Amino acid sequence: MPKTIAELIDRLGGAEAAARLTMVSTEAVRKWRSAGAIPARHWPAVLAATGFSLQDLPGGSAPDGVTARPDAATAALVLGDGQVFWGKGFGAFSAGMPAELCFSTGMTGYQETLTDPSFAGQIITFTFPHIGNVGANGEDIEAATSFARGLVINRDITAPSSWRAAEGLDRWCRRMGLAGIAGVDTRALTRTIRDDGPPNALIAFPQDGQFDLDALVARARDWPGLAGMDLAREVSCTQTHEWTETLWDRVSGFGRQTAPRHTVVAVDFGAKRNIFRSLASAGCRVIVVPATASAEDILRHRPDGVFLSNGPGDPAATAVYAVPAIRSVLDAGVPLFGICLGHQLLAHALGGTTYKLARGHRGANQPVQEIATGKVEITSQNHGFAVDEASLPADVVVTHRSLFDGSNEGIACAAKRCFSVQYHPEASPGPSDAHHLFGRFTAMLAKGV
Numbered sequence: 001m002p003k004t005i006a007e008l009i010d011r012l013g014g015a016e017a018a019a020r021l022t023m024v025s026t027e028a029v030r031k032w033r034s035a036g037a038i039p040a041r042h043w044p045a046v047l048a049a050t051g052f053s054l055q056d057l058p059g060g061s062a063p064d065g066v067t068a069r070p071d072a073a074t075a076a077l078v079l080g081d082g083q084v085f086w087g088k089g090f091g092a093f094s095a096g097m098p099a100e101l102c103f104s105t106g107m108t109g110y111q112e113t114l115t116d117p118s119f120a121g122q123i124i125t126f127t128f129p130h131i132g133n134v135g136a137n138g139e140d141i142e143a144a145t146s147f148a149r150g151l152v153i154n155r156d157i158t159a160p161s162s163w164r165a166a167e168g169l170d171r172w173c174r175r176m177g178l179a180g181i182a183g184v185d186t187r188a189l190t191r192t193i194r195d196d197g198p199p200n201a202l203i204a205f206p207q208d209g210q211f212d213l214d215a216l217v218a219r220a221r222d223w224p225g226l227a228g229m230d231l232a233r234e235v236s237c238t239q240t241h242e243w244t245e246t247l248w249d250r251v252s253g254f255g256r257q258t259a260p261r262h263t264v265v266a267v268d269f270g271a272k273r274n275i276f277r278s279l280a281s282a283g284c285r286v287i288v289v290p291a292t293a294s295a296e297d298i299l300r301h302r303p304d305g306v307f308l309s310n311g312p313g314d315p316a317a318t319a320v321y322a323v324p325a326i327r328s329v330l331d332a333g334v335p336l337f338g339i340c341l342g343h344q345l346l347a348h349a350l351g352g353t354t355y356k357l358a359r360g361h362r363g364a365n366q367p368v369q370e371i372a373t374g375k376v377e378i379t380s381q382n383h384g385f386a387v388d389e390a391s392l393p394a395d396v397v398v399t400h401r402s403l404f405d406g407s408n409e410g411i412a413c414a415a416k417r418c419f420s421v422q423y424h425p426e427a428s429p430g431p432s433d434a435h436h437l438f439g440r441f442t443a444m445l446a447k448g449v
């Protein structure tokens with residue numbers, strides 16, 4: 001088999017192949033041309049870009065492990081640029097739902113990650129190789145269902161080993177309608193995502209075992225991507241309701257809020273349950289309203305404070321309807337706290353903008369520094385967009401930054417009685433370093449400052 005583009009050109013007949021390659025000037029082909037050896041998974045894309053098919057190769061055979069589907073493979077992770085990763089399917093069968101492929105570095109809490117509604121429109125690659133070993137239960141969930149479009153893992157799922165396991169991850173994924181693929185080189189995949197940005201991808205796990213790779217590549221490639229997509233509206237609750245469940249503990253499980261000291265209206269853009277539990281445990285009566293709630297819908301509950309939740313998609317798209325409501329809440333002088341998408345929406349409401357990060361932050365081990373104190377917290381994160389600090393007006397203070405890439409992680413505006421963070425103080429999964437922020441919010445409500 002040829003190993004380099006030069007060798008390929010040679011074997012395909014020199015000048016003609018060289019001419020075709022020269023005409024293809026995509027970023028990807030430039031990269032392949034400068035690369036020494038061509039990794040096997042790039043071959044279909046290289047050939048497609050040059051206008052040849054695998055049959056044009058000498059002997060008409062594919063490089064090992066490329067189109068030749070390994071016997072044991074029952075699923076394929078197909079990237080929009082033509083890369084194909086074969087593996088073993090689990091969970092729900094899928095014809096292939098296009099999505100953004102991202103990776104999460106969390107070592108524990110895969111069930112909470114998979115049910116975080118902020119993953120809507122995304123396939124999650126777990127960098128930790130052993131996923132599924134503690135099974136699944138009915139408590140470690142952040143929403144009733146999963147809005148993710150699949151998961152990619154390295155090792156086969158083993159039999160669950162935990163006293164809390166009610167079933168295996170495979171069966172739970174099937175019930176959630178989640179397609180999974182195991183046996184993928186997740187280190188190579190993660191490097192691809194890290195170096196080139198999050199690609200379009202899909203997981204094909206066909207019930208009939210038939211793969212039309214060309215059609216799958218085209219479907220992944222033609223997906224428009226998350227930029228400009230308002231997904232909060234799709235995952236939000238549709239009815240206003242009260243939330244009373246408090247945080248879990250090992251002895252008594254979840255509790256109930258019975259004696260609230262403050263009333264908080266929480267706007268649900270795709271909220272994780274542990275945020276509401278944290279607010280309830282901090283002494284709040286939590287009234288949850290849909291993402292599209294107007295200022296009137298929010299203020300008629302006479303809240304002591306307003307909370308803006310996390311959520312999926314592009315904050316700029318959700319801002320179109322969320323910002324007018326947030327501005328009216330700020331103008332009414334009601335204290336406001338936002339997390340993740342809520343942080344990004346607050347920034348928009350204050351006059352700022354957001355942009356898509358080249359590398360998203362996903363996992364439970366993200367260091368964040370509080371600028372005023374220099375204090376560092378290890379935080380749980382899941383975001384692909386960020387607040388553009390240069391866009392913020394003068395009365396907005398930057399309070400936190402990422403120690404990974406220096407991007408914004410928190411803002412506050414004293415005059416408007418609001419603050420927000422890009423990370424997840426409710427953890428779930430992750431460390432509880434930042435949990436004190438719920439106390440900061442209720443202190444604001446108590447003092448009326």
Ligand SMILES: NC(=O)CC[C@H](N)C(=O)O
Pocket residue numbers: 118309310311312313314315339340341342382383384385386
């Ligand atoms: N967890 C979140 O709220 C994510 C916010 C937004 N969808 C982003 O990707 O940046």
